[in-house]
Amino acid sequence: MPQFAANLTLLYNELPFLARFQAAAEDGFTAVEYLFPYAFSTQALQQALQQNGLQQVLFNAPAGDWEAGERGLACLPGRETEFRAGFELALDYAQALNCPRIHVMAGIQPATLPPGWTPAQLLATYSANLRWAAEKALPLNKDVLIEPINQRDMPGYFLSRQAEAHALVQGLQMPNLKVQMDLYHCQIMEGDLETQLRRYLPGGQVGHLQIAGVPLRHEPDVGEVNYRHLFQVIDELSANSGWRGWVGCEYRPQRGAVPNATRDGLGWLSAI
Numbered sequence: 001m002p003q004f005a006a007n008l009t010l011l012y013n014e015l016p017f018l019a020r021f022q023a024a025a026e027d028g029f030t031a032v033e034y035l036f037p038y039a040f041s042t043q044a045l046q047q048a049l050q051q052n053g054l055q056q057v058l059f060n061a062p063a064g065d066w067e068a069g070e071r072g073l074a075c076l077p078g079r080e081t082e083f084r085a086g087f088e089l090a091l092d093y094a095q096a097l098n099c100p101r102i103h104v105m106a107g108i109q110p111a112t113l114p115p116g117w118t119p120a121q122l123l124a125t126y127s128a129n130l131r132w133a134a135e136k137a138l139p140l141n142k143d144v145l146i147e148p149i150n151q152r153d154m155p156g157y158f159l160s161r162q163a164e165a166h167a168l169v170q171g172l173q174m175p176n177l178k179v180q181m182d183l184y185h186c187q188i189m190e191g192d193l194e195t196q197l198r199r200y201l202p203g204g205q206v207g208h209l210q211i212a213g214v215p216l217r218h219e220p221d222v223g224e225v226n227y228r229h230l231f232q233v234i235d236e237l238s239a240n241s242g243w244r245g246w247v248g249c250e251y252r253p254q255r256g257a258v259p260n261a262t263r264d265g266l267g268w269l270s271a272i
Contacts, residue, residue, distance in 0.1 A: 001231065001235065001272050002209075002231055002234050002235065002238070002246075002247045003030070003031065003246055003247065004029065004031075004246070004247050004248075004249055004269065005029065005031035005032055005033045005055075005057050005058070005246045005247065005248045005249065006020075006024040006027075006029040006031070006032050006033070006249055007032070007033050007034060007210075007248050007249050007250040007251075008020040008021065008024065008032050008033070008034040009034040009035040009036075009250075010250055010251060010252050010253075011024070011249065011251075011253065011262045012024065012262045013253070013256075013257040013261075013262075014257045014258060014259050014260075014261060014262075017039075017040070018040065018044060018045075018048050021048040021049065021051075021052045021054055022048075022051075022052050023262070023263070024052070024054065025052035025053060025054055027262070027263055027266060028269075029054070030053065030054060030055060031054060031055040031056070031057045031246055032049075032054050032055070032056060032057070033056075033057055033058035033059060033246075033248045033250070034059055035059065035060050036059065036060055036062070036063075036066075037059050037093050037097070038062065038089065038093070042092075042093055042096035042097060045093075045096075045097055046096060046097060049097065055098075056097040056098065056099040057099065057100065057101060057208070057246045057248075058099065058101045058102075058103060058145070058180075058208055058246070058248060059090070059093070059094075059097075059099060059102065059103070060090075060102070060103045060104075060105060061086055061087050061089075061090040061102050061103065061104050061105070061133075062086030062087075062089060062090065063086075063105045063107075064079070064082070064107070069108070070107070070108065071105050071106075071107060071108050071149075071154055071157060072104065072105025072106050072107035072108075072158075073086065073105075073107055073129075074104050074105065074106050074107055074125070074126050074129040074130060074133075074158075075106045075107045075109065075122045075123070075125055075126035075129075075158040076107045076122070076125065077116075077117060077121055077122065077125045080125070080128075080129060083129050084129075084132065087102070087104070087133050087136065088136070090102050091136060091137060091140060091142065094137075094140070094142050095140060099142075100141065100142060100143060101142065101143045101144075101145055101180075101207055101208055102133075102137065102142060102143070102144055102145065103145045103146075103147055103180055103208075104129075104130065104133055104144055104145065104146060105147075106126055106146065106157060106158035106159045107126075107157075107158055108154070108155075108156040108157055108158070109122060109156050109157075109158050110156070111156060122158060126158065126159075126168075127168065127171070127172060130144065130146065130168070130172060130174075130177060131172055131174060131177075134172070134174035134176050134177040135174070137176055138174070138175070138176050141176075142176065143176045143177070143178050143207045144174075144176060144177050144178070145177075145178050145179065145180040145207050145208055146159060146165050146168065146169070146177070146178075146179060146180065147159070147165070147179070147180035147181075147182055147185070147210075148160050148161050148162055148164065148165050148179075148181075148182070148185055148186070148189065149182070149185050150184075150185040150188040150189045151189065152188055153185075153188075153217075160185075160189055161189055161190060162179070162181065162186060162190065162196055162200060165179045166179055166200060166203075166205055169205050170205070178205055178206060178207030178208075179200070179205050179206050179207065180206075180207060180208045180209075180210065181196075181197075181200065181201075181206050181208070181209050181210070182209070182210035182211075182212075182250065183209065183210065183211050183212075183225070183227075183230065184210065184211065184212035184213075184214055184217060184250070184251070187214045187224075187225055188214060188215070193225065193230055194229070194230065194233050197230065197233050197234065197237060198233070198237065201234070201237045201238075201241065201243050202237055202240065202241035202243065204241075204243075206243070206245065207245060208245050208246060208248060209234070209245060209246070209247045209248065210247070210248040210249075210250045211227060211247055211248070211249060211250070211251065212249075212250055212251035212252075213225065213227075213251060216252075216254075217251050217252050218251055218252060218253065218254040218265075219251055219253065219254060219265045219266075219267075219268055220249075220251065220268050221267065221268035221271070222254055227268070228268075228271070228272065231272055234247070253265045
């Protein structure tokens, strides 16, 4: 069976954030991920992890002004100084929390490019920022992840297809730059999930997987994707290739934020 990490941004939403660690541990999770840690001190997060016997396996670097709709800075010309400061903060948190992976969000490409901007310039900015981040993270044994995100949930996101992400990783040739393969986003944009897994998982460029039901991003057993089958494929590929990554449970409980909504929806996990 794959090893699953609870995404504490989306799961256990009926609880205050720091209480979600205990809830995840009580439900059998041994690892957690979430979007952003920066509203909390590293000491508070360390305590929540240690008291509940949990590993921190992933979080995002700062992504700009989230409330204003920004979804990353890495591809945006002129924001390099802000990107670098944010990534250095992420590295500080990753060191303190012993977290091996940092997801760098690409950003939204404006529907109408400002004067002087070109798609090639956005790609060059993105590539340069990723190389810089990977070089900073390499001595600390941290991986930098990039994630294709679907255009329905995040219109204009700069990176949306697996082949684009893998080509970028191959082109930059940084050993700690990898792809965060979210099967929810992949199904919406491309489908053919088993083939995608078989194509990319054995190659060493996938640093992390994530799951959610499609189309509504609920539990994995809700919707059109046969995750029980895909988990068997992941097990097979892991046994044959040595892949040992985590599968992040980044879904919204179907029952919302009512008490025990996450816990009551974990039947998919016990049924594997």
